[in-house]
Amino acid sequence: MTSRNEELFARAQKHIPGGVNSPVRAFRSVGGTPLFFQKGVGSQVQDADGKWYTDYVGSWGPMILGHAHPEVIAAVQEAVVDGLSFGAPTEREVEIADLLCEMVPSLDMVRLVSSGTEATMSAIRLARGFTGRDILVKFEGCYHGHADHLLVKAGSGLLTFGNPSSGGVPAGTVETTMVLSYNDPQGLAEAFKAHGDKIAAVILEPVVGNMNLIAPTPEFLKALRELTAQYGAVLIFDEVMTGFRVDLKCAQGLFGITPDLSTFGKVVGGGMPLGAFGGRREIMEKIAPLGPVYQAGTLSGNPIATAAGLATLKLIRAPGFHAALTAKTKALCDGLVAAARKHGVAFAAQNVGGMFGLYFAERCPGTYDEVLACDKDAFNRFFHAMIDAGHYFAPSAFEAGFVSAAHSDAEIAATVAAADAWFAQQS
Ligand code: PMP
Numbered sequence: 001m002t003s004r005n006e007e008l009f010a011r012a013q014k015h016i017p018g019g020v021n022s023p024v025r026a027f028r029s030v031g032g033t034p035l036f037f038q039k040g041v042g043s044q045v046q047d048a049d050g051k052w053y054t055d056y057v058g059s060w061g062p063m064i065l066g067h068a069h070p071e072v073i074a075a076v077q078e079a080v081v082d083g084l085s086f087g088a089p090t091e092r093e094v095e096i097a098d099l100l101c102e103m104v105p106s107l108d109m110v111r112l113v114s115s116g117t118e119a120t121m122s123a124i125r126l127a128r129g130f131t132g133r134d135i136l137v138k139f140e141g142c143y144h145g146h147a148d149h150l151l152v153k154a155g156s157g158l159l160t161f162g163n164p165s166s167g168g169v170p171a172g173t174v175e176t177t178m179v180l181s182y183n184d185p186q187g188l189a190e191a192f193k194a195h196g197d198k199i200a201a202v203i204l205e206p207v208v209g210n211m212n213l214i215a216p217t218p219e220f221l222k223a224l225r226e227l228t229a230q231y232g233a234v235l236i237f238d239e240v241m242t243g244f245r246v247d248l249k250c251a252q253g254l255f256g257i258t259p260d261l262s263t264f265g266k267v268v269g270g271g272m273p274l275g276a277f278g279g280r281r282e283i284m285e286k287i288a289p290l291g292p293v294y295q296a297g298t299l300s301g302n303p304i305a306t307a308a309g310l311a312t313l314k315l316i317r318a319p320g321f322h323a324a325l326t327a328k329t330k331a332l333c334d335g336l337v338a339a340a341r342k343h344g345v346a347f348a349a350q351n352v353g354g355m356f357g358l359y360f361a362e363r364c365p366g367t368y369d370e371v372l373a374c375d376k377d378a379f380n381r382f383f384h385a386m387i388d389a390g391h392y393f394a395p396s397a398f399e400a401g402f403v404s405a406a407h408s409d410a411e412i413a414a415t416v417a418a419a420d421a422w423f424a425q426q427s
Contacts, residue, residue: 004048008036029396030380035387040067042406045392053392054411056332058402060394061209061241061266064325064354065315066406072270072311079307087298092306099313100268100276104250106258110278111287112301116240116265117145119275120203122295123261124149127201127234129293130283135195137202137233139182141211141368144203144238144263154179182214183366185223196231201261203236206251209400210241211371213350213357215364221257228260234283240265240275241400244313246353248322254353270312272305321405325354328412329403332356335416343423346375355400358382358393371398382422389418 002010012019020026020034027034036048043066045055058064065072079092093112101107113119124136124147136149144150152162152174162179164171178195180187182204192199202224208214228235237259242251244267252259261279268276278284286293299305316322333349333356340347348359359365360375360382379397386393391414394401403412 003033005036006033008048009033024394024396024399027395029376029398030383032384032387034395035392042066042068043404043408043411051390053387053390054407054415056391056393056401056403056415058404059266059271060399061245061355061402062269062271063402063404064245064267065270065312066404069270069312069315069406071315072308075307075311076272076304079304082303084304085299085302090301090303090306092303092310093301096276096306096310096313099310100264100278103244103248103313103317104252104262104278106252106260106262106280107278108281109284110276111284111295112306113275113277113297114273114299114302114305115145115275116238116263117147117275118297119240119263119265119277120144120150120236120238121147123236123263123277123279124201124203125295126277126283126287126293127236127261129291130286131200131232131234133198133200133233134176135178135199136176137178137180137188137191137199139204139208140179141182141214141371142203142205142208142238143210144205145240148173149177152177152179182208182368183217183220185217185219188220188223188227192227192231192233196227196233199231199233201234201236202228203238205241206237206239206255206257207242207246207352207355209355210398211368212359212365212374212398213352213355213400214366214368214371215350215352216255217366218255221255225257225259234260236261236263238263241355242352243267244316245355245402248317251352267312267316268309269305270308272302272308273299274302274305274309316405322353325403325405326351328405328407328409329354329356331409332403332412332415333358335412336419339416339420340423342420343427345378345423345426347423351403354403356403357400360397378426382419385422386415386418389421391415391418 039046151166153165247254265275329351360378
């Protein structure tokens with residue numbers, strides 16, 4: 001008997017390429033039929049067959065309060081009846097801009113957009129316009145959205161420019177993108193020595209969540225801040241994933257580094273399409289209409305998205321919110337590692353605040369190559385066993401996972417118990 005998920009996926013493939021509107025949803029990496037979700041409540045999501053799962057994806061990060069939080073839903077319902085979009089300024093935009101600048105000390109000004117991709121794309125254009133330079137430095141394994149110049153893989157040698165990693169991206173577009181290794185301060189110093197007067201910006205995920213999870217070393221963060229300051233390049237923290245997720249003051253607050261520009265998405269919109277970028281006033285004043293760098297959006301600062309974002313940001317400011325979220329996420333990681341160890345399975349896990357990485361490897365990786373060396377087949381088998389048992393992890397060995405404030409200790413213990421049962425079968 002075909003399930004409703006299978007029926008929907010078969011139907012979806014007729015008019016939607018690959019049956020999905022964003023590629024990782026298609027389960028290509030793990031195999032099998034993607035789950036179509038129809039409902040979410042707190043930590044739980046329900047698929048089209050009516051089966052419930054404890055959700056460790058949380059829409060890839062935004063759902064930090066869990067699904068359908070009553071106060072967020074009420075804020076959206078209240079906003080909806082007043083109209084969906086005006087293409088003119090609204091009061092909530094001012095309110096959320098004030099709040100973001102108050103919560104994140106590096107922000108003197110912010111501009112709202114509708115996705116993480118737009119936030120990073122715009123911040124990079126702004127950094128180039130501000131410095132009058134062209135070269136962008138990014139790091140292998142970091143994802144910053146799907147703008148042309150960011151879809152790039154490392155060139156053949158150190159300090160060479162990148163090659164497109166997607167069809168449809170002209171080689172000329174990535175000629176000014178340089179791809180370096182994450183957590184390699186020496187490589188960064190060499191790049192600045194060779195090209196320092198042409199580097200407009202360095203962009204990074206301050207905790208990488210797009211190659212499983214990689215934490216930055218203190219030496220790497222220090223080199224980033226010192227070298228960009230020394231050579232007059234703009235340091236951009238892409239906090240689309242880490243923002244308000246790893247700490248109330250974001251990754252920059254957690255690590256004590258002040259970037260020049262920051263980008264946000266996910267949590268900032270509480271599940272609605274909202275992103276933001278912001279930073280130093282003298283840079284932000286280069287954006288149109290104040291300055292020569294063009295940036296715009298019909299739906300930017302959308303009244304419903306700002307309502308969801310404001311409600312979410314206000315709730316996560318509750319005292320102890322991030323300490324509790326971090327403790328829950330750590331309990332999940334520690335529980336899984338202890339279970340794997342008991343059964344002799346090579347497995348590691350770690351969290352930074354409310355995001356985590358799971359690795360089928362002896363220890364947590366620190367580099368892109370170490371992530372690639374993890375046992376992907378073991379992850380895929382684990383993933384499907386957990387789906388069967390009602391626990392939904394990211395459908396790829398190369399993505400971080402997320403815990404929400406709605407996850408109870410009992411739900412986390414149940415997930416650990418299900419993993420324990422699967423680890424036992426492996427030994
Ligand atoms: N930057 C980072 C760090 C991300 O994780 C993502 C999305 N996963 C993006 C940018 C792009 O955001 P969006 O998908 O909202 O365009």
